Amino acid sequence: MNWFQAIHVKLLATDFLSLTVHNPPNYAPTFLRRGMKVWRVETVGVVVSKERTGDYLKFFVDDGTGCIPCILDVTDRSHLGLAAEVETEIALREAATVELGKLVRVRGMIMLGEEDGLHLKVRDVVVERDPNMEALHWMDCIRLARTCYDRVARPKTPALALPSYDMQASMTVSIVSC
Numbered sequence: 001m002n003w004f005q006a007i008h009v010k011l012l013a014t015d016f017l018s019l020t021v022h023n024p025p026n027y028a029p030t031f032l033r034r035g036m037k038v039w040r041v042e043t044v045g046v047v048v049s050k051e052r053t054g055d056y057l058k059f060f061v062d063d064g065t066g067c068i069p070c071i072l073d074v075t076d077r078s079h080l081g082l083a084a085e086v087e088t089e090i091a092l093r094e095a096a097t098v099e100l101g102k103l104v105r106v107r108g109m110i111m112l113g114e115e116d117g118l119h120l121k122v123r124d125v126v127v128e129r130d131p132n133m134e135a136l137h138w139m140d141c142i143r144l145a146r147t148c149y150d151r152v153a154r155p156k157t158p159a160l161a162l163p164s165y166d167m168q169a170s171m172t173v174s175i176v177s178c
Helices: 013-017 082-097 133-153 167-177
Strands: 008-010 020-022 030-033 036-038 040-053 056-062 067-073 103-113 117-127
Touching: 008 133, 013 040, 013 067, 013 117, 040 067, 040 117, 040 133, 067 082, 067 103, 082 117, 103 133
Parallel strands: 008 040, 067 117
Antiparallel strands: 020 030, 030 036, 040 056, 040 103, 056 067, 103 117
C-alpha cells in the first residue's frame, strides 16, 4: 500500500504548482512530486482572493512561495439525507470563516480542472489563530521533504559490488614488479 494515498502530504505552494501531471486517456490523472504520487495535500497560508460563484467558493492561499487555488463545494445536498445535510452545513460554516487576510490551514484533494488547471478541492479549512503556524508549516514541509518524501521518490539502487582486495597478493605483485 502507498501510504501517501491515505494521508494529506504537507506541501508548499512551489511544490504544489510544480507537480507533474500524468493524464492517461480513460483514467483519472496522477500527480507526481519528484516521482512520488500525491493525492491529498495540506497547506497553510493567507487568503489573498475570494470569489463565490453559484455553489462554489473559490479562493487563493498564499504561503509566501506562491498561490494555491482552492475550491470549496457548498452545494445544498440536504435532500439526499441527514449525512449530506451535515456535510452541507459544515461546508457553509467553513466558507463563512474564509476571509481575506486570514491565515488558514487547508486540506483537500488535488484536481485538474479544464479551465482552472491544477487546484485543491477543499475537504476542510480552518482559520489559524497563531501566526507562527505558517513558519511551523514551512519547517514541517522542509523536514518531511528531506526525511520522507524525497527518499520515497528516489529509486533504490543496489549496493555497488566492489572487487575484493587481497592485501597480501598486492604486496607480492608490487615487490615482484620492482
